[in-house]
Amino acid sequence: MLTLTSLTKSFGQNVAVDRATLNFDRPAMIGIIGRSGAGKSTLLRMLNRLADVTSGTITFEGHDITKLSGKAKRHWQSQCAMIFQQFNLVPRMDVVSNVLHGTLNRRSTLATLFNLYPTADIHRAIDILDRLGIADHAPKRAEALSGGQQQRVAIARALMQEPKIILADEPIASLDPMNAQVVMQSLRRIHEEDGRMVIANLHTLDTARRYCDRVIGMRDGKVVFDGTPEQLTTGMAREIYGAGEEFSEAATSTEIETLEQTAAPQRHEVKAAV
Template identity: 80%
Template structure:
């Protein structure tokens, strides 16, 4: 359903994404891992058409989306929703209105200016919030919610677009371990229950192993690993991150159990 062919993005002499090729034959949850600057975010931005590719193709159901313009491009961006690390909500706007902004691509300019939303869309937005466990916060300002709750609002906004693909760029990077797990569980349920493809840039190995069906590792703009979570060994992770034997998975963990175990080992090492 999705095929990326030799996708490349250059910024002057710097090649951010270097001839990446990935094929996704069926809906699945995919994690992309790699060190900062590996090209993960640029890859997702090209898929969503927030950034134009320098060369290569992105084929979805046989159509090259890199060539789309105008209304067709906006239509693709509705099918391929994007979730960001910093939520990108309107802080002083109530939660349900933030969610309803997911319908802006199919509404008139006048309706958008005056926030005129159909009653059916309002009910659907509340149903989505309820599904994500935050319906009681619908009338509150977005800025009144915790980071984890705000990210779930951002997920709800993406679902309002009824997308076939959800791209999540470091969706849990700014969250504490408990909220990170809630957000990842929400994305996993969306994949399993709706049959949507979810592609998430992640900064922790345990998260990729726990929630993803497939893991892609990037280094210096190229894909250096593409396999199952079981194949993502510590040795393989060192290669993906360009690290030496001192590399520790616990240092990048968001799993509470892993963090507790690492803390216990540190206390034991100093005799506390």
């Protein structure tokens, strides 16, 4: 379905992604983990063609994505939707209009200029918002919503593109644990119910294990792990993150249950000291 062959991206002398070779033969929920600067975001940007490839190829359903330009490239970007950490919404615009921006690639310049949308698209946007549990917020300005709600609006906008692949670049990095859980559950449900491939850059191991079918680890631009969540041991995590024995998974957790388990002994210690 999707194949990356010796994919490389260089910025001058700095190699951000170093000969990454990966094969995705079916839609799955895939997590990419690694330290900041490991090459995760650059990899997604090359997949979406927001960044050009220095060398190597990206092939999707037999088509070489790295050679696309103009209209063909824009069509691919609609099929490979991107969700960003900072949402990239229009703050003062209402929620439903932000979602409808997902249709811009197939609308005329005149319709875009006058902000005209077919009734069917408006109904579909509201249906998607309802599916994500935020239809009640459709008439509100995007800036009035919480971070977790705004990220779900961004997911709804991606779904309006009717993509085959959804790329999520650190979708929960700026969210509290409760909203992070809701966003990850939404992405997992989209994969399961729609049969879409979802590839998400993640910082935390517990999140990757809980929601993903497959986990890819990157270090210094190289793919150093590719396996199931069960194969992602603490020892392997140390290798991915370049950490020593002091490495603690709990310290990087965004899962509510893990945070509560970590806090419980600390509360006990405080009480004992008192």
